[in-house]
Amino acid sequence: MKHALILGSLALALMSGSALADTAGKKIALSNNYAGNSWRQAMLQSWDKVTKEAVAAGVVAAADPFTTAENQATEQAAQIQNLILQGYDAIVVNAASPTAINGAVKEACDAGIIVVSFDGIVDEPCAWRIAVDFAAMGKSEVDYLKTALPNGGKLLEIRGLAGVFVDDEISKGIHAGVAENPQFEIVGSVHGDWAQDVAQKAVAGILPSLPADIVGVVTQGGDGYGAAQAFAAAGRPTPVIIMGNRQDELAWWKEQKDANGYQTMSVSIAPGVSTLAFWVAQQILDGKEVPKDLIVPFLRIDQDNLEANLAATPTGGVANVEYSQADAIAVIDGK
């Protein structure tokens, strides 16, 4: 992460020659629909950190974050309309809905404003999308289990928030992986709402009814520690629980690794993806040709780089990567 930062500032220094000329007077806004969990807080902090440096260096004139209170599409649409009136040149959006704010996004495009959506993307064609291949993320969990548990076995699936696109995608990927690997079987599925306490409650509720030989738990992030707690409370042996990059999950994993050689992996989206969206918006303003659909890599932590990642993650926070202008250019060029 430090590495990326140094690279970033280096790139900044190198790029400022060309970038300064075109975007120094431009204003970028962040329209964010929700701030009520640690991932979103980390996302906002990354935005704050990276854009402040960029503004100080004169790359852009302003990069102001705005968050709606209620996580409602109507509210976010109104917010975007305000941002249009305030004269921003680009709006970076983490959307409450992939479709419901399309009208406002179209208005922004028509007003000549660049709209870049990320994480919660919008399907309005005039906007750019920085998407995560969530299905691939789900499938990568099963791919890992295939090597960790060559004999296969019974799995418990913890899903996210029912009815949300991301939940469906990750689950689809997991089920596709299981279909390819018939040695695995999903014997139970609960919704943990990506929250530790909800996951713990849901797992504790289904666990008594599940067979004793659960070998793995496939998750969506933010629910691994709760699952571990529930298994411990039920007095069951701990299966391979896929983690989701939260610090308490990593700390628990490290504890188990030191105590009994516990092995697993951890995968999630880095909250710093907001900074990637920022740089992409800056590049578009700078006149660069950018494809409308970009894919952001997910952040994966394995047995051997657990310690390094744990050390770099603030206590109680989420493992993170902040992107630099150079990273953004690499993603745009498809490298």
Add this chain to the structure above:
Amino acid sequence: MTALRFVFAKPWLWSFVAAFGTWLVTILFTGGASTLGLSQAALTFAAFSIIVGLGQMFVVTLGPGNVDLSIPATMTLAGTVALKVMDTQDGAILLGLLVTLGVGIGIGIANYALIKLLRIPPIIATLSSSFIVQSIAIATNRGIRIKPPAVLAEFSIASFLGVPNVAWLALVISVFAWVLLEKGLFGRWVSAIGQNMRAARLAGIPVDGVRFLTYMLCAVLAAIAGFLLSCFSGGAALNMGSEYLLTSIAVVVIGGTAVAGGFANVPGIWGASLFLFLVVSMLNTYGASAGVRMVLTGVIIIAVIIAASRKAVR
């Protein structure tokens, strides 16, 4: 007929019938092997709903329009601030508890100040105060999870005589609430205000004082639940209270307390809290998909409420 009358007179019975039914169906799935595990899990997680549900019950009993929507934010703030103050030190547990109570009392005062001084309807007042409270929680710790002190973490997941400690705590609080409601003057006053506020005022009941104390009681109970939940689940999270908004209202209604106010019911809160946990466990156990699960949960809850309310308030 007398047996039937007994059933008619006890609205809380239906929540227990429902809880027992779902419990039975769930353990049948494994032929009874899951009996102990499921029962303990149900008691553990029901405990949190019971504590917040009791507070909401007193508020709802105050009459139409009275409801506390700031419960989730209060839980989050209490858990966040208390864990930050304790900073994993066992020696600071008492301080953490005092802070928790302080948060509850403070929010209770703020809520009633909005309702009384600014004449805002409770539903709006507590909703708007919850935004402020949630923002304070975010500002306090920016979503960073601090672990609870080891002693507290252990206490909150341990059991005594096979019953989870948190359930014992919920029992103590429930007995206290039952005495307050059924045996004390305060409970009579709350019910009287809920039945007819004007009549209560004319009868010389200190209406404002009672309403004030009720909102404070609710906030304090929510704060305690938030404190316990954050110790239990290994740290406070910014969204940890969110599911308790609907739960707190649902357990009140399913438990046989009159939504229109005036009639409260403590045992029903237990039946309803156990039922709400068990119904989700049951549907998960039988592998119902999310859509089916939500529809069935809704249908079952409606059925129980109809069964309970038909026989209840006469």
